[in-house]
Amino acid sequence: MEIIIRNFDNQPIYEQIANQIKAMILSGQLSPGDALPSIRALARDLKISVITTKRAYDELEAEGFLSTVAGKGSFVAEKDLRLVREGQLRQLEAHLEQARALAARCGLSLQETLDMARLIFEEELQ
Amino acid sequence: MKALVWKDIYVLTRQMRIFLLLLVVFAVMPGYSMTTFATVYAAMMPFTAIAYDERSKWDSLAAMMPYSVKQIVTSKYVLGYGFVAGAALISAIAKVFVRGGLILSLTSLCVGLLIMALVLPLVFRFGVEKGRMAFVLIVVVVAVGGASLATGVASAVSGTSALQLTWWLAMAAIVSNIGSIWLSVRFYSRRMA
Amino acid sequence: MNAIELSHVNKAFGDFSIQDLSLTVPEGTICGLIGENGAGKSTTIRLLMHALRADSGNLSVLGIDVNAPEFLAVKQDVGVVLDEAYFPEVMDAVQVGKIMASTYTRWDAAQYAGFLDRFQLPRKKQFKDYSRGMTMKLAIAVALSHAPRLLVLDEATAGLDTIVRNEILELFRDFVSQPNHSILISSHILSDLEKLCDYIAFLHQGKLVVSEEKDRLLERYGLFSGTAEQFAALRAEAVAGVEHLAYGGVRALVRRAAAPAALSLEKPTIEDIILFLVKGEKAA
Numbered sequence: 001m002e003i004i005i006r007n008f009d010n011q012p013i014y015e016q017i018a019n020q021i022k023a024m025i026l027s028g029q030l031s032p033g034d035a036l037p038s039i040r041a042l043a044r045d046l047k048i049s050v051i052t053t054k055r056a057y058d059e060l061e062a063e064g065f066l067s068t069v070a071g072k073g074s075f076v077a078e079k080d081l082r083l084v085r086e087g088q089l090r091q092l093e094a095h096l097e098q099a100r101a102l103a104a105r106c107g108l109s110l111q112e113t114l115d116m117a118r119l120i121f122e123e124e125l126q
Numbered sequence: 127m128k129a130l131v132w133k134d135i136y137v138l139t140r141q142m143r144i145f146l147l148l149l150v151v152f153a154v155m156p157g158y159s160m161t162t163f164a165t166v167y168a169a170m171m172p173f174t175a176i177a178y179d180e181r182s183k184w185d186s187l188a189a190m191m192p193y194s195v196k197q198i199v200t201s202k203y204v205l206g207y208g209f210v211a212g213a214a215l216i217s218a219i220a221k222v223f224v225r226g227g228l229i230l231s232l233t234s235l236c237v238g239l240l241i242m243a244l245v246l247p248l249v250f251r252f253g254v255e256k257g258r259m260a261f262v263l264i265v266v267v268v269a270v271g272g273a274s275l276a277t278g279v280a281s282a283v284s285g286t287s288a289l290q291l292t293w294w295l296a297m298a299a300i301v302s303n304i305g306s307i308w309l310s311v312r313f314y315s316r317r318m319a
Numbered sequence: 320m321n322a323i324e325l326s327h328v329n330k331a332f333g334d335f336s337i338q339d340l341s342l343t344v345p346e347g348t349i350c351g352l353i354g355e356n357g358a359g360k361s362t363t364i365r366l367l368m369h370a371l372r373a374d375s376g377n378l379s380v381l382g383i384d385v386n387a388p389e390f391l392a393v394k395q396d397v398g399v400v401l402d403e404a405y406f407p408e409v410m411d412a413v414q415v416g417k418i419m420a421s422t423y424t425r426w427d428a429a430q431y432a433g434f435l436d437r438f439q440l441p442r443k444k445q446f447k448d449y450s451r452g453m454t455m456k457l458a459i460a461v462a463l464s465h466a467p468r469l470l471v472l473d474e475a476t477a478g479l480d481t482i483v484r485n486e487i488l489e490l491f492r493d494f495v496s497q498p499n500h501s502i503l504i505s506s507h508i509l510s511d512l513e514k515l516c517d518y519i520a521f522l523h524q525g526k527l528v529v530s531e532e533k534d535r536l537l538e539r540y541g542l543f544s545g546t547a548e549q550f551a552a553l554r555a556e557a558v559a560g561v562e563h564l565a566y567g568g569v570r571a572l573v574r575r576a577a578a579p580a581a582l583s584l585e586k587p588t589i590e591d592i593i594l595f596l597v598k599g600e601k602a603a
Contacts, residue, residue, distance in 0.1 A: 010586055012538045040347075044496040049517040050348060052534040129421040136414040137407045178407040182446075186404035189370030190471070191422055192394040318371050 001030070001037075005046055013048055017056035025065055025076055026085060036066065036074045130193060130201035131208075134175040141174055149216060161217040165234040166265055168213035169241040172206040173261060177254045189318070199310045202246065203303065210238035233292050239299035241268050243306035251313040320382050322346045322469050322501035323367060328376030330366060337362055337525045340376070344503055344518065349495055351512030351533075352505040353593065354522035360505040361402065363522065364473050367503075368399065381469060395424055398462030402474035405454055408447035412440055412457060423465035434460035451478035459487060463494070470494060472504040476511055484508075488515050509590040521593055528596060533589065540592055541584025543571040553578065560595025572596070 003020050005013055024030045036042075039057055043050040057074055060066040067077040103113040135142075145167055152160040179185055188198055214235035218228055244264045249257035323344040330337040337359050344350040352360050365371040367378050369385040378385045383393045406415050412435055420426045435442060438456040446454060455478055462470060470491065476484045488511060494500050506512050512519065519536060521529040529536070540559060543550065550561070550569040557577035562570045572595035573584055 008586060010541075010584070013534055040496045040498075044492050047492065047514065049532070049534055050495070051517045051532050055534075129418045132421070133407070133410070133414075133418045136410050136418070140409065178409060182407045183404040184407055186365075186370065187399070187401055187406070189365070190368045190394070190397070190399035190401065192391055193422070194391055318369075 003042075003046060005048060014052045014055040014059065017042075017046075017053065018059045021056070021060060022063075022065055025079075026081060026088070030076050032076050032078045034076045036076065038073050127193075127197045127201055127204075130188075130197060131205050134172075134201070134205045137175055137178045138171055141171065160220065161213075161230060161234045164213035164217055165210060165238040166241065168209035169206060169238040169245070170261070170265075171209040172202040172242065173245060173249055173254070173257070175205060176202065176249055176257075180254050185317075195315050195318075196311055199250065199314050200307060203242065203307055203310075206242045206246070207239070210235055210242070213238065229289065229292055233295060236292065236295040236299040237268060239303055240295075241265060243299070243302035244268070247306055247309040247313055250310045251316075320346050321379075322348075322381060323350070323503055324377070324379045325363075325367060326377045328366060328378060329374045330362065330371065331374060335359070335362075335525060337366070337373075340522075340525075340527055342520055342527060342530055344501055346499050346501050347495065348517040349491070349502040349504065349515055350518040350520055351516035352503060352520050352522065353507065353509060353512060353589075354505075355507065358522040359525045360522055361473055362525075364399075364401075364471055364503070364505065368394070368397070368471065395465070396468045398465065398467035398470045400455070400458040400462050400470075400472045400475040402477060405458065406446060409445055411445055412442045415457070415461065419461055419465065425466040427464050427466065431460055431464040434464060452480070452483060455479060456483070456487075459490070463490070468500055470500075470502045470504070472502065474506055475504065476506060476508060484511065491515060509588070509593065513589040519589060521596075523597060529593070536589070536592060537587065539575060540587050541573050541575050541578065541582075542587045542591060543569070543573045543578075543582070543584055545569060553582075560598050562595070562598070 001024065003017060005016055011019075021030070021036070030036075036057075037045070039050060039053045043053040046053070057066060057068070061068060061074075064077055064079050066074050068074045099113070103110075108116075145164075148167070149160065149164055152163050179188075185198075214231045217234060218231035241264060245257065245261050248260040251257075252260070321343045323342065325340055325342045328337060328340040335357070340359075340363065342350075342363075352363065354360050362371065366373050367380055367385065369378075369390055380390070381393050381396055383389050416428060416431050419431070420428060434440075434456075438453075438460060440449075440453055440457055440460070446457070449457065455475060459472075459475060462472075472491075476487060479487065491502055491504070492515065495502055504512065504515065513533070516533050519529060519531060519533045520527060543553070545568070547563075547567055547569050550571060553571070553573065554577055557574050558571050559574055560572040564570060572587065572592060573582070575584065578584065
């Protein structure tokens with residue numbers, strides 16, 4: 001399991017953790033029933049606050065990605081991932097629609113918009 | 127409590143060596159009262175230990191540890207009692223062949239306890255720096271008075287009056303120490319007010 | 320349960336006073352107490368260990384009121400490192416070990432010996448020949464060797480070089496990774512506390528100015544850098560502190576919630592936040 005905290009990032013640390021674990025679950029890297037490190041262990045290993053780690057887990061739990069068994073730890077929840085994925089795809093679609101509208105307002109062609117998207121994707125990969 | 131007394135014994139290791147060395151010197155030098163010297167030096171030991179404590183601000187640290195004020199204060203008395211008793215014992219052994227030697231040692235023991243009872247509350251109240259002046263003054267008064275008393279005791283060949291005097295001195299030493307500890311605990315607590 | 324709980328504590332002596340200090344450190348967390356020299360950090364620590372009596376207010380440590388007779392036993396569970404208060408200088412590490420063995424009921428001689436080796440502290444050397452760093456390391460070894468549940472550390476990393484400081488911060492982090500272990504640490508080295516703590520409490524002239532979860536504090540504020548004109552466009556309630564620079568530049572601490580979302584802000588450090596807030600305090 002790989003979690004990377006970026007300090008210069010304006011995204012709050014708990015969101016960074018929650019998003020990365022979410023991504024791992026959605027991509028199938030983590031499967032339902034898999035145990036996650038304890039809040040204390042994760043906080044120590046990432047050298048971050050326990051409270052922030054707990055916030056990340058709480059958020060994941062509230063969204064149904066995790067379930068915590070008292071005394072045993074946190075596990076990846078049994079969740080219909082297709083539904084989650086579908087929801088996220090719908091979100092993506094909505095964002096793209098917004099992007100299209102913006103591109104139209106700026107007078108950008110499809111090709112120009114795609115070039116811009118490619119740049120963003122490549123930047124992320126580096 | 128045990129820990130606190132041991133701490134001071136470790137702190138005073140060097141002083142104890144010097145003490146023994148000086149005792150030998152005084153024992154072989156005629157005309158000097160080894161007993162008086164030994165008593166004063168022994169009664170000074172708690173004072174020396176407090177001086178070391180002050181220099182490293184040990185008291186601030188001790189206040190964070192599981193010691194009560196009573197333990198901290200009485201440990202210094204217990205330490206002093208040990209040293210004064212030790213000094214009296216050594217002088218008793220040295221004088222075992224002299225008539226009246228035992229009573230003299232007993233008297234010096236009481237004098238040592240009296241010095242402690244008078245000095246320690248002042249040190250706990252005013253600190254080592256100011257306490258030093260009081261200490262010198264009290265030692266001179268008590269030691270001179272005590273020494274002349276002790277010589278008086280020694281010269282009184284008939285044992286009864288000397289014994290009586292020692293008995294009164296012992297009572298005074300015990301009563302003054304009880305009062306002294308009570309006062310010292312109050313003074314020490316005041317630092318935390 | 321809270322490891323430390325102070326509520327409305329007042330203490331005045333001389334021309335200095337602690338005013339209406341309320342602070343809680345939940346069990347399992349690390350709270351960093353920051354403030355300049357004379358702000359009241361050491362006084363706060365002495366108050367909560369009952370080495371100094373408060374004029375008013377309630378203080379409890381590990382669930383026990385400091386005025387209760389049982390509090391003496393609580394001190395068995397608290398490891399303390401103080402700034403500038405040490406074992407007498409004529410003692411050595413071995414002697415301290417022996418004394419602590421009859422002071423703390425759960426003293427672990429093997430663990431203590433382990434720390435002496437790990438910190439490379441000479442056993443038979445008198446403390447007067449120790450450097451400041453060595454003295455601090457010895458104090459930390461003592462504080463950690465009697466199975467404490469709470470560490471109270473007053474400037475425990477002062478006088479240590481960066482590498483050793485990091486090693487010791489790592490030790491503290493390991494300490495709290497065990498259940499129900501908590502730390503209150505005071506320091507004027509803010510970067511240390513920023514790395515280590517869950518909560519930040521900032522004392523200024525005897526008053527608590529900030530007491531908050533560290534990451535929330537960092538999330539709440541952003542740093543603005545721009546021209547006076549750009550700055551003027553910000554709403555007044557968005558500005559928590561401002562600094563006018565030469566050549567027309569303005570740097571400001573901005574509340575993200577009240578600032579326009581599109582405004583580009585840098586992520587501040589705890590030091591930035593504290594400095595701006597103190598400046599705001601002085602101006603007010």
